[in-house]
Amino acid sequence: MQVRTLSRSISALAILLVSCTACPGQQHAIATKHHGSLGKIGHYVLSHKELLVADSLVALALSADAASSIHCQNVSTGCYEINPMLGARPSRVQYWGSAFGVSLGIIAANHLFWRDSRRPFHEHGVWLSSTPAIAVGAFDTRHSVNAAETLQQYQVRQARARVMTPAPFHW
Numbered sequence: 001m002q003v004r005t006l007s008r009s010i011s012a013l014a015i016l017l018v019s020c021t022a023c024p025g026q027q028h029a030i031a032t033k034h035h036g037s038l039g040k041i042g043h044y045v046l047s048h049k050e051l052l053v054a055d056s057l058v059a060l061a062l063s064a065d066a067a068s069s070i071h072c073q074n075v076s077t078g079c080y081e082i083n084p085m086l087g088a089r090p091s092r093v094q095y096w097g098s099a100f101g102v103s104l105g106i107i108a109a110n111h112l113f114w115r116d117s118r119r120p121f122h123e124h125g126v127w128l129s130s131t132p133a134i135a136v137g138a139f140d141t142r143h144s145v146n147a148a149e150t151l152q153q154y155q156v157r158q159a160r161a162r163v164m165t166p167a168p169f170h171w
Contacts, residue, residue: 050123051114054130055107061137066099068144076151079144106133 070092072079080088086098110126117123 048114051110051126054110054126058106058110058130058133058137059103061134061141062099062103065137065140065144066095068141068148070095072144072148072151075148076155078151078154079147102133106130 069079069081073081073089081090083098086094090098106129109129113125113129114123117125
């Protein structure tokens with residue numbers, strides 16, 4: 001249940017982030033209001049919204065995948081990892097290291113692509129590397145949540161069957 005709530009929270013945050021990129025708001029007023037470091041940060045955030053949303057969604061999707069995989073393995077020994085680079089029963093450190101490593105690589109590639117794009121419409125290319133990672137993270141998260149729920153229900157049915165089975169009668 002907690003993973004399903006986490007999944008809904010991540011979905012709501014993703015929708016909020018995407019909707020914030022669509023409204024230009026008072027970009028000039030905010031960017032020029034503060035001088036110095038804060039003004040530069042505000043200008044960067046306002047001028048790189050699409051890039052930051054793509055980065056956030058990649059990090060959220062891969063983090064949700066790692067968290068749901070860890071949860072599934074904590075619920076049942078029937079859960080195992082199919083990624084051959086991690087092994088069948090990876091540790092939490094391996095899961096989070098893999099999620100952060102892949103996220104960092106995609107985010108770095110996005111920032112390099114953004115920096116080197118020559119035309120404004122080329123900046124949308126950050127979605128070329130982000131979209132597959134987001135889709136795979138969302139699919140894997142959903143799969144891990146479903147597997148954990150199925151295995152939990154199976155374990156409950158097995159426990160009830162053991163309790164409800166009458167003991168053999170001995171004379």
